Amino acid sequence: MIKIKIEFFGRARLIADQEYIYIDIEKQIMEIDLIKIIASAKPALLGEVIDRKTFRLKKSYNFGINGIKNVNNDIMCLNNDDSILIFSSQSGG
């Protein structure tokens, strides 16, 4: 098991009412399983940031690993102390 940080930005932070959380996961994990763990830790995100049916991020949000790099793979390979950033997919402003 490894420990990673989940960081929330914008509306996701307001809904989670927290800037970040730490979760313990397997080093290799399916994206859907990771999101289920996040949803379990922060149920308020369900329906708002996380799609209730698919357990994917809603179109309004992006995932980034240690920055803004998009997560494209269903299977993620993470390291201890990695950060997952959840932020708006709308970059304008």
Place this chain on the structure above:
Amino acid sequence: MLQGYNNKYLVINLNDHSFEINKIDNQILYDYIGGTGLSTYLLNKYSESNSNPLKPENPLIFCSSLLTGTRLTTTSKFAIATKSPLTNFIGDSMSSSHFSDKLKKTGFDALVIRGKSNKKILIQISNSNIEFLDASNLWGKTTSQTEFELKNKIGTKFSYACIGPAGENLVRFAGIKNDGGRMAARTGVGAVMGSKNLKAIAVGGNIEISIYNPKKINSIRKELSHKSLGESTEKYRTTGTTINMSLLNRLEMLPTNNFAESKFAKSEYIEGENLIKNHFDSKAHCANCTIGCEKIFVTNDNKNSTKSRLEFQTTASLGANIGISNPNTIIRAAKLCDELGMDTISTGVTIAWAIEASQKGHISNNIDISSESKLLKLINDIAYRRSLGNLLADGTKLAADNIGKKSSSYAMNVKGLEIPSYDPRNLPALALALSVSTKGACHNRASAYDIDFNNKNIYEDPKIIAKKTKLSEDTSAVIDSLIWCKFLRKSFDDFYLESSNIYSLITGEDFSENKMKLAGERINNLKKLFNINNGWKRSDDSLPERLLKNSNQKSQIISKNFLDSMINNYYHFREWDNNGNIPKNKLEALNII
């Protein structure tokens, strides 16, 4: 005659308070669409090369567009074009809301203002009736005072665009304010208006525009309004853009202390999440907008309560970039800029430059903005050109040129226009777009940060970045010419297909996607041609030395060589020569000459 347009424009000569009405050929409307495209065409038509932007010969052009007045969501927008007193190149700026609809309903697609009045005036236009009214009693008044008095004097059936004291005093980054909360803020369009002794424009038309297929347009209007309330606009609708700061700070892309750093230690106090929790007051919409991105914030200290619209660029430029972490101070500073009619980005970046110049001993003034009152005084001094404010009112480029001492190396502008608050050092598409943009450092003429945020895998490929940036710039020109709000852009499934279909349904003339794409390319080429005719040279397409040399970041992507490589590729995709000039055959192919 094309349906959806008035097919004519008004030319006002302020030298003798005369006017003429000119027809617009269909071909011009096909080629330039409206908005920023048509205003660029008219600017080229009515400008003299190498003219002084603050002299009477510089025209000031207001343009509505095809979509204005159709009630399609987010289309109540207008464009302004002139020669910028900040850059000496093309200055174009956009604003929105009722003024655009009422301008179009006067019966004109554009308003070209030439010359200079010998007394302070305002222009009142209603249904092809033009009056020149005395504005001496309005001179010196703030933007909200001016609008308030005009509503009392002329009435609420009109909409007003006006300048504040900054425009009157020819502050080179003065804007033009309209409809209470909106401003065409960038490139100093307000200074040009002030140079003409023109305080305000009142428009109150009610001429309806004919639409070829109103039934289908109405159906599209409903569908698009529905889409605009979907996931692709959630941020704009719910939190607004102030939340950009927390992410950019986390990514070390938040310009701080005059771009010397990319992370602000006290950002948490002024991040959108904190503003929403502790300062949110209300939300506002432009006319005919279903998104409603405007968020109004209110102070919460024991001083006079102040409300101001805030968005990310304002909170960053008047916050992190000048080391301010008190949200109440930012709200008051933003409000003051609005009242004085001054661009918040240029104001903040210019103050940041002055602080550094003071610290380095390059100017003798000791700049102290440690208290709110001192910051507000400095902003007032700029607007009224008092003491140091007189130097700063010319913007960072001219101010640095004026004092020398290598202060231009930390004057954070491109072509004279101050850089918005995205740190381009690790955003390569944005770095390229800011460098080559014809109006200088504008983040909105290519929206290139969106390329960076969604294509991390292309970061080290200058060719792909250049190609994507060129295409994004052309799409932006079309968006700004039709005119849609850019916050709607991701609500389209196929932007060009849907927009060209709408064009055809309004005008009754077939307008293919390819014609629309070509129009975007043509508009950007004509903007570039304007700059070439006004002395542009390749070295103008660059970034300040600080962004290319100094880096506190471990993995800065942008270097001088990398930027040059992107620029070379960009010229290649534009089919320009190696020096960035437009070959004659390219201009002919685009029907520009």
